[in-house]
Amino acid sequence: MELMLDWSPALANAPARKKPKQEGFGPRLARLRQARGLTQEELGAAVGLSNRMVAYYEREDAQPPGEVLADLALALKVSTDELLGLERAKEGPSPRTARLLKRLQKVDQLPPGDQRAILKMVDALVANRQRTTRR
Numbered sequence: 001m002e003l004m005l006d007w008s009p010a011l012a013n014a015p016a017r018k019k020p021k022q023e024g025f026g027p028r029l030a031r032l033r034q035a036r037g038l039t040q041e042e043l044g045a046a047v048g049l050s051n052r053m054v055a056y057y058e059r060e061d062a063q064p065p066g067e068v069l070a071d072l073a074l075a076l077k078v079s080t081d082e083l084l085g086l087e088r089a090k091e092g093p094s095p096r097t098a099r100l101l102k103r104l105q106k107v108d109q110l111p112p113g114d115q116r117a118i119l120k121m122v123d124a125l126v127a128n129r130q131r132t133t134r135r
Contacts, residue, residue, distance in 0.1 A: 026061070
């Protein structure tokens with residue numbers, strides 16, 4: 001049985017379908033790192049890499065070996081599939097919220113008296129903001 005293909009010159013001039021542009025590994029790594037409020041240096045320290053190597057992996061054309069990939073996923077609290085773009089990323093805190101949470105963790109390490117003073121200041125600022133927005 002012979003298979004005949006019908007080739008038409010009109011098909012040759014048809015516009016090619018564009019695939020939706022997918023985020024590459026490097027930009028995904030950078031986005032996930034920033035969403036966790038980490039610097040390249042902090043992520044590197046967490047996985048035993050220099051910040052220069054993290055910057056290298058954040059380039060579009062670079063991808064780490066499997067063992068480093070697993071360490072990065074653990075440090076970023078994502079699956080390796082998510083890091084590779086095989087699984088859709090779960091919505092996490094915004095980069096701004098991640099930075100705020102990181103600062104609050106530092107406040108949590110202060111002596112109780114300092115913590116109370118900071119919380120009192122925050123409460124006063126919030127109360128003042130609420131009063132001014134009601135007017």
